[in-house]
Amino acid sequence: MRKNKFKEIYQELSTQIQEGILQANTQLPSEHELADRYETSRETVRKALNLLSQNGFIQKIRGKGSIVLEANKFSFPVSGLVSFQELSESMSKESVTTVHDFGLIEPDGFLQQQLQADSKDLIWKVLRSRQIDGETIILDKDYFLKKYVHSLSKEVAEKSIYAYLEKELGLKISFAKKEIVVVDATEEDKRLLDLKGFQHIVAVKNYVYLEDASLFQYTESRHRLDKFRFVDFARRGR
Amino acid sequence: MRKNKFKEIYQELSTQIQEGILQANTQLPSEHELADRYETSRETVRKALNLLSQNGFIQKIRGKGSIVLEANKFSFPVSGLVSFQELSESMSKESVTTVHDFGLIEPDGFLQQQLQADSKDLIWKVLRSRQIDGETIILDKDYFLKKYVHSLSKEVAEKSIYAYLEKELGLKISFAKKEIVVVDATEEDKRLLDLKGFQHIVAVKNYVYLEDASLFQYTESRHRLDKFRFVDFARRGR
DNA sequence: TAGTGGTCTAGACCACATT
DNA sequence: ATGTGGTCTAGACCACTAA
Numbered sequence: 001m002r003k004n005k006f007k008e009i010y011q012e013l014s015t016q017i018q019e020g021i022l023q024a025n026t027q028l029p030s031e032h033e034l035a036d037r038y039e040t041s042r043e044t045v046r047k048a049l050n051l052l053s054q055n056g057f058i059q060k061i062r063g064k065g066s067i068v069l070e071a072n073k074f075s076f077p078v079s080g081l082v083s084f085q086e087l088s089e090s091m092s093k094e095s096v097t098t099v100h101d102f103g104l105i106e107p108d109g110f111l112q113q114q115l116q117a118d119s120k121d122l123i124w125k126v127l128r129s130r131q132i133d134g135e136t137i138i139l140d141k142d143y144f145l146k147k148y149v150h151s152l153s154k155e156v157a158e159k160s161i162y163a164y165l166e167k168e169l170g171l172k173i174s175f176a177k178k179e180i181v182v183v184d185a186t187e188e189d190k191r192l193l194d195l196k197g198f199q200h201i202v203a204v205k206n207y208v209y210l211e212d213a214s215l216f217q218y219t220e221s222r223h224r225l226d227k228f229r230f231v232d233f234a235r236r237g238r
Numbered sequence: 239m240r241k242n243k244f245k246e247i248y249q250e251l252s253t254q255i256q257e258g259i260l261q262a263n264t265q266l267p268s269e270h271e272l273a274d275r276y277e278t279s280r281e282t283v284r285k286a287l288n289l290l291s292q293n294g295f296i297q298k299i300r301g302k303g304s305i306v307l308e309a310n311k312f313s314f315p316v317s318g319l320v321s322f323q324e325l326s327e328s329m330s331k332e333s334v335t336t337v338h339d340f341g342l343i344e345p346d347g348f349l350q351q352q353l354q355a356d357s358k359d360l361i362w363k364v365l366r367s368r369q370i371d372g373e374t375i376i377l378d379k380d381y382f383l384k385k386y387v388h389s390l391s392k393e394v395a396e397k398s399i400y401a402y403l404e405k406e407l408g409l410k411i412s413f414a415k416k417e418i419v420v421v422d423a424t425e426e427d428k429r430l431l432d433l434k435g436f437q438h439i440v441a442v443k444n445y446v447y448l449e450d451a452s453l454f455q456y457t458e459s460r461h462r463l464d465k466f467r468f469v470d471f472a473r474r475g476r
Numbered sequence: 477t478a479g480t481g482g483t484c485t486a487g488a489c490c491a492c493a494t495t
Numbered sequence: 496a497t498g499t500g501g502t503c504t505a506g507a508c509c510a511c512t513a514a
Contacts, residue, residue: 301511
């Protein structure tokens with residue numbers, strides 16, 4: 001038996017919606033119909049449709065059916081963004097990463113609190129700036145608990161830390177809590193970023209958790225005000 | 239047969255987690271065990287557990303079981319916030335709403351674009367400020383398409399527009415797209431808000447859709463920089 | 477090997493919308 | 496009355512974890 005039949009159905013339908021084969025504002029075949037067509041059970045079809053709905057591709061209406069939404073209008077909910085690899089990818093084009101600081105440190109009080117660590121938990125600190133279209137507008141401060149990330153190098157930091165953590169170390173990231181606030185620009189911000197006189201920056205704080213619910217990373221991504229943009233796509237009803 | 243058995247199970251378990259009856263970092267009973275205990279099928283238990291997982295109460299681990307997360311640490315993902323009724327509720331306490339402008343208007347170019355309307359679609363405009371702890375720090379600009387909201391009054395605007403739309407008019411809100419950016423404060427912002435000299439404001443733009451996927455509201459919520467905070471809780475894997 | 481969660485099935489009944 | 500999506504059942508097999 002094939003394993004993720006509902007994901008295959010999801011993939012096929014979402015692709016067809018994005019390519020316009022399934023047109024926006026038209027009706028999707030009924031769940032019974034799709035179950036026949038894919039030679040599967042209705043519950044499996046429903047799993048696929050629920051995924052499509054959660055990701056903004058369709059809208060299910062009880063008693064009526066499911067309609068296809070305009071793919072480009074919602075397209076990819078940037079929400080749920082976990083890594084800054086993803087972030088830089090989403091604005092890729094002319095992105096240049098510079099590593100300003102890299103090493104193992106003992107956490108100060110602030111970091112101990114953020115990472116729920118004690119003073120003898122060593123921590124990898126990575127300080128990187130992101131230059132986009134010739135302007136340095138993002139400062140990323142990453143902190144990883146060494147007990148989960150045994151080794152790390154500056155070379156990795158220059159590329160993608162997340163690819164390394166997931167592919168090389170096999171760490172499984174399961175969820176993240178994000179907080180967005182506006183704070184005063186620090187001397188460090190002014191030194192490392194092209195702030196153009198802005199006195200505040202947008203700080204995106206990320207707390208990243210592994211599969212077993214242990215916190216292993218705290219990251220602060222500091223953005224120049226005028227270049228910051230956050231998009232979220234929310235469905236009603238939990 | 240009872241209707242939403244999985245929601246009842248979800249309610250009961252989430253309450254027990256929040257009250258500490260189910261302690262953080264302990265194992266939840268297995269799905270088979272819970273199915274027996276609630277005299278239901280395992281798939282129904284799984285629906286409840288998936289809800290708990292999506293809302294940050296538990297963490298499911300294949301082959302091992304489900305563990306209870308620290309409720310207060312993630313508690314309520316403010317993410318997915320749709321209405322500003324909810325927003326004001328979430329910071330309720332000393333919130334005072336003032337209606338500055340209320341009426342039917344013809345949309346200018348900007349609004350036509352935002353609401354995908356044409357010049358003959360009449361629009362309700364509601365301009366309200368929110369005073370919290372003695373300071374006026376939020377300016378809400380709401381625009382509703384009259385073809386969906388046939389009647390509206392200043393009295394309603396002073397209370398909760400959403401309660402009116404949902405309970406009185408029976409409109410079903412299904413999803414919203416949110417965008418957060420920082421922009422220059424306008425003269426209007428400076429006139430109506432206690433800006434304390436801040437030159438920028440955080441603009442939260444909401445596009446709200448009905449069940450049939452038609453856009454019916456555009457809202458801009460303009461927050462004083464230092465009082466703005468947005469929290470998001472994201473799970474890995476779509 | 478035993479226990480766990482992940483997937484799938486082939487039905488059933490219900491609530492809602494349309495005709 | 497018919498068709499739709501929403502919920503539920505009582506099984507089954509699989510993949511993963513741990514002893």
